[in-house]
Amino acid sequence: MEDQAHKPHRKAKEKKKPQGDHNPKAFSFSRPGKLARAAARSHDIREKRLHVPQADRSPDTEPPPRLVAIVGPPGVGKTTLLKSLVKRYTKETISDPTGPITVVTSRKQRLTFVECPAELTAMVDIAKIADVVVLLIDGNFGFEMETMEFLNILSATGMPGNVFSVLTHLDLFKKPQHLKDAKKTLKHRLWSELYQGAHLFYLSGVINGRYPDREIHNLSRFLSVMKNPRPLVWKNSHSYILGDSLRDLTHPNQIEEDAKCDRSVAIYGYLRGGVNFSLENQKVHIPGVGDFTVKRCEALPDPCPSPAQQAAVAKATGQTGRKRLDEKDKKMHAPFSDRQGLKIEGSAIWINREKGFHFDKDAPADSERGLGEEMIIGLQSGGRVLGHTENGLQLFTSGDRIVDALDDEAEDSGRKSQRTVRAMGEGDGYDDDNNDEFEGDLSGDDEFNSGDEDEESDLKERKLGRLFKTQDEGEPGDDLEFADSDSDLGSDFDSAAEAEDDDDEELAAKWRADLTERAKGLQRQTPSYRTADLARLMYDEQLTAREVLERWKSEVAEEEDEEDIEADSEDEFFDSKKEDDNYLEYTSVPRLTSEDYDQLAAKWSLDDNVELLRQRFTSTKGRSENAEDGFEGFGEDGDEGDENDEEIEGWGDFEDLEAGENETKQPEEQAESLEAERARNAARKEELKQRFEEEDREGFGKEQPQEEFGEDDWYESQKANLQKQIDINRAEFEGLDERQRLAVEGLTAGKYVSVILEKVPAEFILNFSARRPLIIGSLTPLEERFGFLQVRMRKHRWHKKILKNNDPLIFSAGWRRFQAMPMLHSWEERVRHRMLKYSPEHSFCYATFWGPFIAPNTSFTCFQSFSSENPGFRVAATGTVLSVDQSYEIVKKLKLTVLRSPSLKELP
Ligand SMILES: Nc1nc2c(ncn2[C@@H]2O[C@H](COP(=O)(O)OP(=O)(O)OP(=O)(O)O)[C@@H](O)[C@H]2O)c(=O)[nH]1
Known part of the structure; x- marks a missing residue:
């Protein structure tokens, strides 16, 4: 067989020889726009970090509970939310929450909730101290004046790091589409007021006087896990207390004699803020009351310690603490509030449910009991508390029996119709027709046509803009x-x-x-x-x-x-x-007499003197031949000469003049005084040198290597410097014993303290309401x-x-x-x-x-x-x-x- 003719191999393609130094495609981006955005974003994130470094003044011990202010217009649901949150964290029901309520929320964290009444004074005060703000908005109505006022006060006084907004009354929307629209519009309006992406929570409906558990759980999770925001400058440079209980210490006889006599008052609360609080004579201001000098401030045992704190105490005292945050660890401190029928007044009468007092109510009836025990057993009979008795409570023999005093609350399922809000004044540009129409729209009136764009935009405008209509024309421009x-x-x-x-x-x-x-x-x-x-x-x-x-x-x-x-x-x-x-x-x-003026005028009339003085300010050319003078900073260039001597002389004269000596001196005297001056300077320099050497032993005066900082390094080094100073300060106090340290350093934030004030006007006690925040702020x-x-x-x-x-x-x-x-x-x-x-x-x-x-x-x-x-x-x-x-x-x-x-x- 003849050789089979193979198909000849195809000639290999000739490889392209690289023409340039590099392949341009390898260095280009597939999506330059996206890359630019990503780069800008990462740059933004990096820049965000770069605040002016601030000293971390948080205490070494347990920090104070975070202050959560619940703010909103009247009737928006603040109390309902507070009750729901307390129930969620403590499993306790508070029928009438009043004043700050501190609860343990996790192993290391506690929160103090305070309801801010819808009064401007209270809102202004709360804005200064709140760490977290829960801003309630009636979703069914829209933004109200109080909300916008509060947001503006917040931005003027310093926005705390965390502002959570909550929409309530959402159950009053009848059509899901209306609800959806309202949520969307309100969210965007809020974002423009706060920041893009601000958290917004929705609460729909009230069950048994509280918001649905699932929704509250969601909100509480955010409250528990939020990060520590950067402290505001004002809070970091002052200490303050939000009073959670108050006692009038004035002797009753004194009050009997004169009901309007000045009172002595003890206010209790957690110490907060970045600076320490002196034990005595600390100057403070109570908003709405005035300035006071604290007579005495005392640290008290923490009434609501976190489990971590308890464990630390237990470890120090040798007792074994519980590891888990179980039900029994959940604690609450709310002296102003009425808890399960037991009203607790001041911190003096403190009844703790778990550990307060133990007695066996099933013990034989004939066993000896104190009067208090008998009363308590009476109250506890049948396992019911006051108000839960079947026959009801009869206050007067001829009066009716109150049977369902607490039932209202249990059955409270919220409003059935839209709440009325603060009416706008006349002349604000809205007629009633408009209002009616608006309300109808929002509460799900059938006439509402969600598909109609015109009407929708009208809704938005009215809903968001009606309270903030532009001013009338004709006002001064x-x-x-x-x-x-x-x-x-x-x-x-x-x-x-x-x-x-x-x-x-x-x-x-x-x-x-x-x-x-x-x-x-x-x-x-x-x-x-x-x-x-x-x-x-x-x-x-x-x-x-x-x-x-x-x-x-x-x-x-x-x-x-x-x-x-x-x-x-x-x-x-x-x-x-x-x-x-x-x-x-x-x-x-320095005080100058007319004689001094003459002397100065005579001296300044000489051109030389003026010239010399000018040199002092404008050039570094100075003296240097006498290094022992201790004025090394003035001139390094080694110029010698009479001029420099004269210059020093001139300054010497000036000093002499202050001392009242005659300026016109003989040259010998001048030379003498010059010698004396130099000797003095040499001695001073020697002393300074010794001092530096002493510090050098601790590594302070060592030659610092001149480092070249990158942008980040510089920032870090500034922070490290601040931290170093804090460590030095701390080390300084560590050698002192506890009492000395307290006297010198004062009380640090996080302590539960009592502040005793004297000469407080009687009106403070007479008009006191626990619903308004009681703030004690330190004064510089x-x-x-x-x-x-x-x-x-x-x-x-x-x-x-x-x-x-x-x-x-x-x-x-x-x-x-x-x-x-x-x-x-x-x-x-x-x-x-x-x-x-x-x-x-x-x-x-x-x-x-x-x-x-x-x-x-x-x-x-x-x-x-x-x-x-x-x-x-x-x-x-x-x-x-x-x-x-x-x-x-x-x-x-x-x-x-x-x-x-x-x-x-x-x-x-
Ligand atoms: N339907 C409905 N009713 C609500 C809602 N939130 C609160 N309510 C009801 O509104 C009424 C007032 O609620 P509060 O919690 O007392 O409001 P507040 O803001 O504390 O009121 P002030 O203390 O007077 O400022 C109560 O009867 C609540 O049941 C809600 O989301 N839906």
């Missing part, structure tokens, strides 16, 4: 109106308010008269020294030394003003006052003083009225709520503050008022009235404190501010 004279203030504002204005004018005039006196007094006491002004004047070549000092102390103001300003009595307000003999010791500026030394505060504030866009200059406003700043009359002004051309007649409509303005000091950068909210009869949005303005001082300059007339320049030119 954005243009700023300046106050040119007193008569301008209020003259052309509102004809309807004219009569009121007249009164205001009178009051304002009176107030201003007082103010002038006060300002004078203050000016005399504590002149305001601003270093920025001093620096500006010092470098003004046209001024002599004397003029600089005088100007700085504002002495020239009076002379110049006399020429330029009309002789208006009120203008005295802007005059600076000459310094007086009441020169307070705490001023940091600055916050005890009064003076002028300069703030930047903005009228809230939902507040209907614009704010008028000098009109009283209620401020909520720090712990305090106080009324003040802010003088509104603008910061013109960065040179002067000029008074305004009214607040600008949509932008910030400045305001200055007399009030209690507060640290700059603290934010505040303002209200015209707290009254709930006041329809509309009550938050009038929000802002931040810029500075505090004893006097400020605000000009009223433009003339005042331009006049100075010609007089400056005349100066030599």
